[in-house]
Amino acid sequence: MxxxxxxxxxxxxxxxxxxxxxxNDLQISLKGGENFESWVQTFAFWIPDVLRGEDAYRQFLKEYAFLSRALEQEKQLHLYTPGAPMAPGHCYAIPSVEGGAALGGVLSRVEELHQKGVRMMTLTWNGDNEIAGGIYGSSGLTPFGEQVVAEMERLHMAVDVSHLNDQSFWAVEKKLGRPFAASHSNARSICSHPRNLTDDMIRAIIERKGLIGINFYVDFLSDSKEAGFEDILRHMEHILDLGGEDVLAIGSDYDGATLPDCINCVKKIEKLYEVMVQYFGEKLTGRILYDNAQAFYRQYVF
Ligand SMILES: [Zn+2]
Known part of the structure; x- marks a missing residue:
């Protein structure tokens, strides 16, 4: 798979x-994906909300240095290049940034990040930053944020709206000409957490031919504090019902969240694949687990 x-x-x-x-003993290791036929993994450089300005930029550099070293050292880890041949069992990495605070408020750093291989940026984490407001912030898209979004469009760096508050989501949607992604967010009408997308947001992403990655975090899957494969399928089915068969993908949130036992490490994606094939059939499962994300990156990013 x-x-x-x-x-x-x-x-x-x-x-x-x-x-x-x-x-390692984390949810993702290169060993964990050794059985995959092809494996593309977006690795986010997370910027905690306590860091702003140069501290946030330095945190980005630290995580960038870690991934660069791993790319040199590990024979089975490569940078993802769409269209290039891929070895089975190897991991093809796309660097991304989670939290536009990484820029430290400096516009020219969007291009610097792009040169360093970053192909997607989540504009905020949960709080406010120089760009916009997260779900627990109160800010909307700022004038600096408008410049950042325009610069990302120019460079074909994917704008990721996960974590934005509703006001910022719609401001970004209005500003952007290109398709955009919610890399790790579910459907709010299935689970009411504000990190999830309303039906109008899902429709807007579908209309713009973007991407929605299903998140395995228990709190985003179910209001009952317990979740399993049936909840993952319910979110998928809802987005499909809204017309999302071209935008639906996976944004696991591995190593960033508490996950249900059935899917709590990358090796268990093989089990999810089986469950999904039974429910959706092989073709649609292939689109959700791989093809839709690949098409988005080939068309709009690389
Ligand atoms: Zn996140």
Whole structure:
């Protein structure tokens, strides 16, 4: 099976805790995906909300240095290049940034990040930053944020609206000409958490031919504090019912969240694949787990 994941926090966990990507006790290790036929993994450099200005930029550099070193050292880890041949069992990385605070408020750093290989940026984490407001912030898209979004469009860096508050989401949607992604967010009408997308937001992403990555975090899957495969399928089915068969993808949130036992490490994606094939059939499962994300990156990013 093929697996394309739009979000994980494994690089932050590894670089903070001194762990290796190849083999570790985290939810993602390179060993964990050895059975995949093809594996593209977006590795986010997470910027905690306590860091702003140059401290936030330095945090980005630290995580970037970790991934760069891993790319040099690990034979089975490569940078993802769409269209290039891919070895089975190897991991093809797309660097991303979770929290536009990484820019430290400096516009020219969007281009610097792009040069360093960053192909997607989540504009905020949960709080406010120089760009916009997260779900627990009160700000909307700022004048600096408008410049950042325009610069990302110019460079074809994917804008990721996960974590934005509703006001900022709609301001970004209005500003952007290109398709955009919610890399790790579910459907709010299925689970009421504000990190999830309303039906209008889902429709807007579908209309713009973007991407929505299903998040495995228990709190975003179910209001009951317990979740399993049936909840993952329910969110998927709802987005499909709204017309999302071209935008639906996976944004696991591995190493950034509390996950149901049935899907709490990358190896268990093989089980999700089986469950999904039974429910959706092989073709649609392939689109959700891989093809939709690949098409988005080939068309709009690389
Ligand atoms: Zn997140």
């Amino acid at each position: 093929k697996y394309f994941d739009l979000h994980c926090d494994t690089v932050y966990e590894c670089s903070e805790k001194g762990k290796e990507l190849l083999k």
